[in-house]
Amino acid sequence: xxxxxxxxxxxxxxxxxxxxxxxxxxxxxxxxxxxxxxxxxxxxxxxxxxxxxxxxxxxxxxxxxxxxxxxxxxxxxxxxxxxxxxxxxxxxxxxxxxxxxxxxxxxxxxxxxxxxxxxxxxxxxxxxxxxxxxxxxxxxxxxxxxxxxxxxxxxxxxxxxxxxxxxxxxxxxxxxxxxxxxxxxxxxxxxxxxxxxxxxxxxxxxxxxxxxxxxxxxxxxxxxxxxxxxxxxxxxxxxxxxxxxxxxxxxxxxxxxxxxxxxxxxxxxxxxxxxxxxxxxxxxxxxxxxxxxxxxxxxxxxxxxxxxxxxxxxxxxxxxxxx
Amino acid sequence: xxxxxxxxxxxxxxxxxxxxxxxxxxxxxxxxxxxxxxxxxxxxxxxxxxxxxxxxxxxxxxxxxxxxxxxxxxxxxxxxxxxxxxxxxxxxxxxxxxxxxxxxxxxxxxxxxxxxxxxxxxxxxxxxxxxxxxxxxxxxxxxxxxxxxxxxxxxxxxxxxxxxxxxxxxxxxxxxxxxxxxxxxxxxxxxxxxxxxxxxxxxxxxxxxxxxxxxxxxxxxxxxxxxxxxxxxxxxxxxxxxxxxxxxxxxxxxxxxxxxxxxxxxxxxxxxxxxxxxxxxxxxxxxxxxxxxxxxxxxxxxxxxxxxxxxxxxxxxxxxxxxxxxxxxxx
Numbered sequence: 001x002x003x004x005x006x007x008x009x010x011x012x013x014x015x016x017x018x019x020x021x022x023x024x025x026x027x028x029x030x031x032x033x034x035x036x037x038x039x040x041x042x043x044x045x046x047x048x049x050x051x052x053x054x055x056x057x058x059x060x061x062x063x064x065x066x067x068x069x070x071x072x073x074x075x076x077x078x079x080x081x082x083x084x085x086x087x088x089x090x091x092x093x094x095x096x097x098x099x100x101x102x103x104x105x106x107x108x109x110x111x112x113x114x115x116x117x118x119x120x121x122x123x124x125x126x127x128x129x130x131x132x133x134x135x136x137x138x139x140x141x142x143x144x145x146x147x148x149x150x151x152x153x154x155x156x157x158x159x160x161x162x163x164x165x166x167x168x169x170x171x172x173x174x175x176x177x178x179x180x181x182x183x184x185x186x187x188x189x190x191x192x193x194x195x196x197x198x199x200x201x202x203x204x205x206x207x208x209x210x211x212x213x214x215x216x217x218x219x220x221x222x223x224x225x226x227x228x229x230x231x232x233x234x235x236x237x238x239x240x241x242x243x244x245x246x247x248x249x250x251x252x253x254x255x256x257x258x259x260x261x262x263x264x265x266x267x268x269x270x271x272x273x274x275x276x277x278x279x280x281x282x283x284x285x286x287x288x289x290x291x292x293x294x295x296x297x298x299x300x301x302x303x304x305x306x307x308x309x310x311x312x313x314x315x316x317x318x319x320x321x322x323x
Numbered sequence: 324x325x326x327x328x329x330x331x332x333x334x335x336x337x338x339x340x341x342x343x344x345x346x347x348x349x350x351x352x353x354x355x356x357x358x359x360x361x362x363x364x365x366x367x368x369x370x371x372x373x374x375x376x377x378x379x380x381x382x383x384x385x386x387x388x389x390x391x392x393x394x395x396x397x398x399x400x401x402x403x404x405x406x407x408x409x410x411x412x413x414x415x416x417x418x419x420x421x422x423x424x425x426x427x428x429x430x431x432x433x434x435x436x437x438x439x440x441x442x443x444x445x446x447x448x449x450x451x452x453x454x455x456x457x458x459x460x461x462x463x464x465x466x467x468x469x470x471x472x473x474x475x476x477x478x479x480x481x482x483x484x485x486x487x488x489x490x491x492x493x494x495x496x497x498x499x500x501x502x503x504x505x506x507x508x509x510x511x512x513x514x515x516x517x518x519x520x521x522x523x524x525x526x527x528x529x530x531x532x533x534x535x536x537x538x539x540x541x542x543x544x545x546x547x548x549x550x551x552x553x554x555x556x557x558x559x560x561x562x563x564x565x566x567x568x569x570x571x572x573x574x575x576x577x578x579x580x581x582x583x584x585x586x587x588x589x590x591x592x593x594x595x596x597x598x599x600x601x602x603x604x605x606x607x608x609x610x611x612x613x614x615x616x617x618x619x620x621x622x623x624x625x626x627x628x629x630x631x632x633x634x635x636x637x638x639x640x641x642x643x644x645x646x647x648x649x650x651x652x653x654x
Contacts, residue, residue, distance in 0.1 A: 042512035043483070157377075158601055186376040186539060188598045191583040195596045213512060216585025220592050239589040257513045259542040261587050265565065266546050267524050269517035275482070 002073065004175050004207050005031040005054060005092075010067035012053060020063070021279045023049050027067070027233050029226045031175065036201060036208040038222035038239075040215060040254075044276045045228040047211050051177050054209075055092055056084055072174065090119065093168040097180040099160035103152040109136075109163055110148030116170050135166040138203075139196060158189035162196065169204060177209045182217065194221055215258050219243055224312075227251050230277050230287045237313030247307075248315040250288045286318060294319060325402075327500060327533055328365040328388070333358055333397035333407075335380070335387050335557075339606065355605040357383040358394070359557040367500070368527065370534040372544035372565075374580065375554035378602050381537045382426070384554070385503045388535070389423050390414040401501075419449055422494040424504040428486035428511075432478040438464075439474045441489050445496040463492040467522060484515035491522060498530070505537045520547050541584055545569060550638070553577045556605060556613045559632070563639035573635055573646040575618045612644065620645060 010027045013020040024046050031037045041047045052058050054069055056076060069076040071092065079087065096102040104112055113132035114125065123131075129148070136144035139162040152160060161181060168176055178197070182190035194217060201208060212218055218225055218239070225242040227235040227250065235248040246252045255261060256270045274291035277283055286304040289295040299318050307320035335358040345353035358380045365371050373381040387394045390406065399406040406417060422445075425431035432441050442460045445451075461471060467488040478486055487507065494502050507523065508516040524547055527534065538544055544551060545565060552562040553576060561574040572578045582597030600617050603609055609616050615625040622645065630644045 042514065156601055186601075187541070187583045188376060188580065189601060191585070191593075192596050192599065194585070195593075214585065215513075215587040219587045219589045220585050243587065243589050254513065255587070257517050258587050259513070259516070259546060260584055262542075262546065269520055269546055271517040271521065272514035 001033050003030040003032050004072060005209065006070045007050065007054065008068050008070070010050070010053060010069065011065040012049065012058075013063045013065055014059070015061040015063060016280075019280050022231060022282050023062075023279060024053070024231050025282065027228075027231075029233060029236060031207050031209050032224070033174075033207055034205065035223040036197075036210055036221055037224045037226065038218040039209065039211045039226045039228060040213065040218050041228035042213055042254075042276065044230070044279075046231040047228050048179060049231075050228070051094075051179060051209065051211060055088055055094060055177065089116065089173075090171045091173055092175045092177060093171065093173040095161070095164045095168050095176065095178040095181045098184050099157050099164055100184070102164055103160060103167075105152055108149050108151055109155075113148065113167055113170060116167055119171075131170065132166075135170050136163070138200070139163070139166040140192075141166075158185055158192065161185060161189075161193055165193075165196065165200070169200065172204065172206070174206050175209060176206060177211070179211045180213070181210075182214075183212075190217070197221060215243075215255065216260050227254070231279055231282075232287055232316060234288065234317070235313075235315040237310070241310065241313040245309070245313070247309050247313070247320055248288075248317050249292045249294050249319075251315070253291075253293075286316075325367060326364050326400075327367045327369075327402060328535075329398075329400040330364070330388070331362050331398045331400075333361045333384070333387065333399065334395045335383050335392055336395045356557050356608075357605065358387060361397070361557075361559055363552060363559065363562060365501070365533050365535065368531045368533060369550070370527070370536060370548040372536045372538060372548035372551045373554055374538060374541060374544060374551055376539060376580075376602050378556075378605070379554040380557035381554050382505055383557075385423070385505055385535060385537050389418060389421050389503055391423075415449070419497045420499050421501045421503065422497065422499040424487075424490045424494045424502060424507055426506045426509060428483050428490055429478050429481065432486060432489060434478055437475050437477055438469070438481075438489055441478075442492050442496060445493055449497060451497065459496070463495060466495060466526065467492045482515075483511050484518060487511065487515075487519050488522070491519075491526070495526065495530075499532060501533045501535065503535045503537070506539070507536065508538070508540065508543055516543065523547065541580060553580065556602065556608060558613070558642065559640070560614065560643070561639075561641045567639050571648050573639065573641040573648055574614075574643050575620050575647060576614050578647060579617075579619075612642075614643075620647075 008028050010024055012024040014023050027050055039047045064077060110129060110132060114128040117128045132148060133144045141147055141159060141162060182193050198221060210221055222239050225239050226233055229250050235251045246255055253272045257272060259269060272291055277287060285300040285302055289299040304316045304318050306314050306316050308314050334356060336354045336356050338353055339355055340353045361384060375381050383392060386392045388399055394407050401417060439460050442463050443456055464471060469488050508519055511519060536544060536548060548565050550564050551568045552559050555576050561577050568577060572581060579598035598617055611627045612625040612630050615621040624644055630642050632640050632642045634640055635646060
């Protein structure tokens with residue numbers, strides 16, 4: 001079956017006064033139907049830019065240099081405003097990082113949840129409200145009938161993130177994009193939200209694109225993983241490939257750094273020395289070479305090519321040979 | 324080793340509405356207890372981690388120790404002197420000895436001062452007889468691993484990790500004996516987290532100061548602290564050595580917090596959630612044991628009777644009627 005979302009060779013710059021920032025370079029990834037794909041990367045890796053491009057929510061200074069974004073066989077980059085309106089919220093919806101700012105503070109939750117259904121013209125107001133009640137119940141909010149008349153500030157952060165998920169699923173989207181949905185929450189609430197997403201995934205027909213910097217959450221939730229570094233996809237594969245057969249030195253270093261993976265107490269935690277490169281000038285060789293413990297002369301001279309390690313498991317590294 | 328800090332029965336209350344409004348609304352108790360009946364000791368050179376969910380009172384406790392919020396009752400003794408109830412001027416003298424690193428590395432720096440200005444500020448505030456201001460700034464930048472050419476940069480020109488290093492340099496400036504670090508690694512990438520923690524432990528082995536680390540991140544404190552105190556609704560529900568807390572937690576809440584940490588291993592996915600619901604409002608503390616509404620092991624007694632703190636072994640304290648590990652552990 002066709003993937004629901006397919007991004008091919010996407011390159012994107014941000015125009016800034018000192019010159020363009022080459023924020024994404026030849027990014028390719030796919031979200032298969034009925035699966036959860038995770039994008040993991042540190043700040044500045046371009047993971048949020050990828051999803052902004054998928055929904056065409058890019059800032060005005062973004063310039064797409066090449067590549068395509070195909071959603072259900074249609075080219076998202078070529079869509080006009082009207083087509084985009086039909087796409088967003090209905091076919092693709094999104095849960096944002098900060099639940100405290102993603103709802104309208106002056107409208108009740110019920111009003112916001114019925115407004116989202118504005119395209120359902122032949123559905124009565126009462127029926128829309130019933131759908132909202134049903135969805136609130138599914139995300140674990142008790143007394144939804146009464147709580148629909150409350151305003152966002154009357155809910156806790158965790159509840160608001162549940163409501164954001166309820167709103168995102170209300171129109172039965174084929175793709176749900178969740179951008180760091182638990183970063184602002186406590187670890188206990190985080191575990192509950194992850195559990196909820198997994199449960200909802202069982203019952204709704206759709207895919208999830210989950211963006212996070214937290215490897216633990218990626219391992220818990222995702223079927224496939226895409227690792228990004230400095231605007232490039234450096235490795236992708238199944239969740240087992242990534243956690244048991246990590247091949248790119250960056251993926252390996254990232255896994256080593258996660259304190260949750262270190263069972264024995266150690267006074268010196270592993271780190272990745274050096275800084276993320278300034279993307280005004282893209283390094284001539286492999287982007288990770290300046291920080292890579294295994295870099296050889298060739299890594300600094302030629303850009304790395306994609307190597308296939310196994311079925312669906314690819315990494316962009318000189319040391320892994322060519323396709 | 325001598326006791327550096329002794330906190331006994333500390334209580335911090337906040338008013339939730341003004342006196343007149345409370346009367347008008349017929350609220351008989353317009354107060355909440357953010358910190359309640361907290362007692363602990365810290366020795367020189369030790370790292371104690373305060374762990375809890377948001378609203379557990381961990382930041383308030385840290386701020387009460389350095390005198391940024393006033394404690395209503397109890398005592399805070401630092402090297403034997405009582406700090407609670409001191410006025411601002413008297414407290415200031417102790418803030419040379421106790422420094423604080425605030426949450427959010429960038430926002431806790433003044434946006435209008437350069438790195439040089441940020442690091443000099445503690446000397447200015449405390450009118451420290453500066454030997455050579457510029458040399459001090461360079462010495463501190465070396466200690467925290469900031470290149471000298473950063474001296475003229477403003478906070479917005481720094482990454483999160485670099486801004487955190489400036490925060491460490493400021494805390495270190497007056498050679499304090501205790502540094503209160505509020506979420507020192509929150510918002511930093513994992514690779515940078517390690518750098519900041521390694522820096523902090525390196526400085527500790529060199530200068531021997533103590534750290535009170537406030538955090539919600541258990542994996543981080545596992546590698547950096549000697550002891551851990553778990554807070555819930557303003558109280559300490561358990562305290563013990565780091566090894567004990569991780570190996571044999573006695574309070575069901577501690578066990579739940581440990582269970583909520585996501586495991587970076589796709590073959591060990593959790594099927595169930597270790598703890599349901601969320602922290603109740605401080606305005607409506609549950610009766611009996613305050614954790615009972617969320618506790619998977621709660622029994623009748625827990626609903627009515629408030630548990631006292633009991634000592635399981637030397638240094639391992641728990642506030643629970645039925646501590647785990649006595650035949651109650653299920654997993």
